Amino acid sequence: MLHKIVTRLRSCLGMVALLLGSNCGSPPAGCPDCSDDLRLPSILPEEVPFRMLQVKWNALNGAPSIDDPSLLCEENFGEVLLNRHLRAGLCNWTQCKILLGPVIGSTATFGLFDDPDLSIGVAGDVVVNNTALTPEIEELAILSDNHWNAQPTGVTGLAVRSFVNADGTDSPINGIAFANSGTRPFFFIGDLEFFPSALGEVHRNTERVLAHELGHVLGLCHANGDDGVACNSGFVDFNDFGNLMSGIGSSASSRTLEVAQCDIARTRYADLFFPVADAQRRIVSLLDERGERFATADKSLDLYKTMVFNRLSEAGELTVLIGTNGLFTERKNDYWLLLNLDNNLQTGLHGGRIVPGSDQQGVDLALQVEVSDSGERSKTTLYTAESSGFRPQSLVPGLLSTTLVTSELYTSSAEACQRVPVFQEIEIRLSRELLANGGTAEEVARLFPNGLSLQTIAVGTAANGEVILDKCPERPRAIRLQ
Numbered sequence: 001m002l003h004k005i006v007t008r009l010r011s012c013l014g015m016v017a018l019l020l021g022s023n024c025g026s027p028p029a030g031c032p033d034c035s036d037d038l039r040l041p042s043i044l045p046e047e048v049p050f051r052m053l054q055v056k057w058n059a060l061n062g063a064p065s066i067d068d069p070s071l072l073c074e075e076n077f078g079e080v081l082l083n084r085h086l087r088a089g090l091c092n093w094t095q096c097k098i099l100l101g102p103v104i105g106s107t108a109t110f111g112l113f114d115d116p117d118l119s120i121g122v123a124g125d126v127v128v129n130n131t132a133l134t135p136e137i138e139e140l141a142i143l144s145d146n147h148w149n150a151q152p153t154g155v156t157g158l159a160v161r162s163f164v165n166a167d168g169t170d171s172p173i174n175g176i177a178f179a180n181s182g183t184r185p186f187f188f189i190g191d192l193e194f195f196p197s198a199l200g201e202v203h204r205n206t207e208r209v210l211a212h213e214l215g216h217v218l219g220l221c222h223a224n225g226d227d228g229v230a231c232n233s234g235f236v237d238f239n240d241f242g243n244l245m246s247g248i249g250s251s252a253s254s255r256t257l258e259v260a261q262c263d264i265a266r267t268r269y270a271d272l273f274f275p276v277a278d279a280q281r282r283i284v285s286l287l288d289e290r291g292e293r294f295a296t297a298d299k300s301l302d303l304y305k306t307m308v309f310n311r312l313s314e315a316g317e318l319t320v321l322i323g324t325n326g327l328f329t330e331r332k333n334d335y336w337l338l339l340n341l342d343n344n345l346q347t348g349l350h351g352g353r354i355v356p357g358s359d360q361q362g363v364d365l366a367l368q369v370e371v372s373d374s375g376e377r378s379k380t381t382l383y384t385a386e387s388s389g390f391r392p393q394s395l396v397p398g399l400l401s402t403t404l405v406t407s408e409l410y411t412s413s414a415e416a417c418q419r420v421p422v423f424q425e426i427e428i429r430l431s432r433e434l435l436a437n438g439g440t441a442e443e444v445a446r447l448f449p450n451g452l453s454l455q456t457i458a459v460g461t462a463a464n465g466e467v468i469l470d471k472c473p474e475r476p477r478a479i480r481l482q
């Protein structure tokens with residue numbers, strides 16, 4: 001394994017999370033809570049695409065939620081961490097059209113470390129200094145970065161027990177972030193549900209503090225003139241204590257962002273976002289929808305995004321993820337994937353011959369996934385373009401698979417923790433055999449010399465009977481596999 005030698009971590013000094021309070025009610029001890037405001041709307045123009053930031057998590061043994069995930073109603077520490085950042089994203093960062101996504105792939109194992117320095121505090125505690133990088137933070141940042149060496153995008157996060165001063169006393173710091181250092185940007189966050197720090201009970205909302213720290217790793221400064229903290233993106237001084245990036249003086253509702261902040265967060269460290277053009281062979285493309293199209297009454301049928309993963313060389317398949325605007329309805333919707341495999345408009349058929357509304361030329365393969373009964377039922381049909389028109393093919397097991405995936409969040413009330421489905425998507429796996437009639441690994445590397453062109457289309461009926469059609473991307477787009 002490659003080990004980066006990090007000679008020096010230059011500090012963009014510690015960003016102290018000083019977010020006060022939570023407007024999410026009073027969660028029972030230990031249960032994560034942000035159920036009342038799952039998603040803030042985008043403040044960016046419609047044509048601005050979503051970007052995805054992956055949080056490459058690690059954790060220290062000794063933090064209560066890591067040692068016993070059931071305290072937070074989770075089954076393992078990975079779910080504790082994943083759900084924290086999913087909530088932080090949905091509750092705050094959708095304003096900037098930034099999705100805090102999961103990590104993907106065979107190297108996507110969260111790191112779990114023993115505390116390297118037990119001389120101060122107890123296991124899981126990290127020594128901080130508000131004006132300088134401590135040796136323990138530097139060591140842990142390098143450990144975290146090395147653990148995710150095989151996945152160069154995203155930021156690293158480290159879940160710790162709590163922060164202590166060099167003399168062993170409790171620190172008021174809840175989270176700390178370094179945007180400009182020898183490693184990729186990283187943040188550490190305490191187990192705030194259990195150790196809300198000397199500043200008290202109001203600092204208990206881990207998700208909000210986490211969202212604030214992510215602002216720092218994306219290059220944002222404190223928004224309200226807290227010049228005790230260094231940052232490198234210029235000062236955004238509008239003295240708004242409602243802002244997510246407010247420092248001292250934050251209020252219970254400090255979670256909004258400004259367009260100027262979104263511009264910095266989306267562009268300052270553009271190479272953190274996933275995927276980076278040409279950097280990851282396995283990822284063909286992330287196709288962003290340039291607008292949402294859904295029935296306003298029930299938000300049915302919007303294609304949120306389409307992601308394509310090129311796993312032909314390692315797993316022998318192309319994976320396409322079709323996102324939705326939320327959850328499937330009880331009504332039947334059709335999700336189509338139209339593929340122009342040779343990226344040649346002269347071969348294949350016009351997509352309009354199989355999906356009314358399609359304007360894609362040269363379609364060689366069409367896949368229809370009918371979803372009904374709120375995702376309880378689905379049916380997949382494969383069509384190939386032939387001279388007489390699109391013809392359904394009998395499916396050979398193993399060549400094509402369709403899975404409906406549901407993401408859930410835990411929320412809590414005075415009574416209990418609850419598992420709430422918030423997002424569903426369709427995962428389609430197309431095998432190499434299906435796409436190219438087999439082939440060796442070497443042959444696969446030469447597949448699709450012209451790239452391929454694709455578009456997904458959703459067609460369905462809203463609650464009021466209105467027929468809705470949505471495409472992602474809006475125009476069929478050619479993508480390269482390498």
Ligand SMILES: [Zn+2]
Pocket residue numbers: 015016017018212216222246247
């Ligand atoms: Zn801060």
